[in-house]
Amino acid sequence: MSYKAVQKVRVKVPASTANLGPGFDSLGMALNLYAWIDMAISDETAIHLIGDQMNGIPTDKSNLIYKVAQMVFEQAGVSHPELDIAMYSDIPLTRGLGSSASAIVGALAGANALIGNKLTQYELFQIASRLEKHPDNVGASLFGGIVVAFWDGEKAESIRIEPDANLEVLVAIPAFQLSTEKARNVMPKQVAMKDAVFNLSHSSLLVAALSTGNLGMIRHAMKDALHQPYRAELIPGMKTLLEQAENHGALGVALSGAGPTMLALVDVRSGQKEELEAFLKDTLAEEGIEAQTLWLKPSVEGVAAILLQEDDGDLLSFVEREVLA
Numbered sequence: 005m006s007y008k009a010v011q012k013v014r015v016k017v018p019a020s021t022a023n024l025g026p027g028f029d030s031l032g033m034a035l036n037l038y039a040w041i042d043m044a045i046s047d048e049t050a051i052h053l054i055g056d057q058m059n060g061i062p063t064d065k066s067n068l069i070y071k072v073a074q075m076v077f078e079q080a081g082v083s084h085p086e087l088d089i090a091m092y093s094d095i096p097l098t099r100g101l102g103s104s105a106s107a108i109v110g111a112l113a114g115a116n117a118l119i120g121n122k123l124t125q126y127e128l129f130q131i132a133s134r135l136e137k138h139p140d141n142v143g144a145s146l147f148g149g150i151v152v153a154f155w156d157g158e159k160a161e162s163i164r165i166e167p168d169a170n171l172e173v174l175v176a177i178p179a180f181q182l183s184t185e186k187a188r189n190v191m192p193k194q195v196a197m198k199d200a201v202f203n204l205s206h207s208s209l210l211v212a213a214l215s216t217g218n219l220g221m222i223r224h225a226m227k228d229a230l231h232q233p234y235r236a237e238l239i240p241g242m243k244t245l246l247e248q249a250e251n252h253g254a255l256g257v258a259l260s261g262a263g264p265t266m267l268a269l270v271d272v273r274s275g276q277k278e279e280l281e282a283f284l285k286d287t288l289a290e291e292g293i294e295a296q297t298l299w300l301k302p303s304v305e306g307v308a309a310i311l312l313q314e315d316d317g318d319l320l321s322f323v324e325r326e327v328l329a
């Protein structure tokens with residue numbers, strides 16, 4: 005089947021938070037914090053990183069976005085070895101807000117758009133889940149909303165849930181990085197049956213609460229025995245936040261992905277938003293942790309790729325005009 009290679013695309017991809025407590029490696033929620041990627045077929049590869057969130061990201065062909073784009077072309081049976089890529093991101097790196105997932109999903113969508121969307125969204129989801137080895141962050145960035153998914157080592161399946169309009173998200177982002185690899189290595193290789201049953205029952209109840217809009221049930225459901233008790237050792241103050249944030253207005257509180265960011269779900273009608281934000285900041289500060297707090301909303305939209313016209317200008321001017329203004 006022939007296709008018309010498109011010259012340049014612009015991708016907008018949301019951040020994500022994974023696990024939501026008990027849904028380890030299986031629940032994700034897209035957040036209204038975004039990254040933008042411009043991608044064009046070129047005669048030589050150049051990677052332009054805009055903004056200070058990209059410190060340390062490579063600008064040669066070892067860049068994750070370049071490598072993932074090549075996977076799309078290979079699976080589609082085409083060859084475009086040289087790409088011009090630009091990226092701006094508001095998603096902090098290595099903080100538990102899905103930066104690597106946003107890069108993977110953004111690259112998949114951009115490369116696929118460049119070749120006339122030859123791959124289906126399902127095929128992109130399979131590639132993304134295989135790369136991350138868990139579908140939660142990539143599923144949320146791909147589909148938007150709340151995603152319930154599995155990846156069994158061969159295939160990934162998911163269902164998207166529309167987030168309740170009254171849900172808000174407060175994140176406390178510590179200044180230090182915590183890699184997913186390190187946060188996964190502190191977990192035990194085996195778990196007790198009681199902990200397994202604890203998580204599958206709480207995760208199931210959380211999914212039911214989120215899909216029926218029963219926000220009051222979140223406080224009972226958003227509890228974990230599989231990963232948070234072990235990861236709490238890496239984030240001073242996390243244990244206190246897990247135990248007490250609901251007394252300060254949170255519907256539920258959890259480690260965002262593999263951390264170190266802490267996340268609270270809040271009812272937008274709550275009268276305790278300021279109290280909760282102060283509690284998160286003060287609790288971490290008492291442990292010597294400087295954290296930035298951000299009020300976010302679930303992002304109902306997932307990744308989106310648009311074809312650019314000749315006179316659409318470059319990403320930097322778009323970011324200055326539409327994002328930073």
Ligand SMILES: Nc1ncnc2c1ncn2[C@@H]1O[C@H](COP(=O)(O)OP(=O)(O)OP(=O)(O)O)[C@@H](O)[C@H]1O
Nearest residue numbers: 061068069097098099100101102103104107183184
């Ligand atoms: N925006 C990006 N562009 C290119 N590569 C990226 C980007 N974000 C992450 N990566 C690559 O992915 C790898 C993992 O990134 P990072 O440490 O942020 O992922 P993570 O541990 O999954 O973090 P997070 O907690 O954000 O999910 C990094 O080595 C980096 O090279």
Ligand SMILES: N[C@@H](CCO)C(=O)O
Nearest residue numbers: 022028029184261262
């Ligand atoms: N489910 C993954 C998410 C990583 O962002 C973990 O907790 O390790």
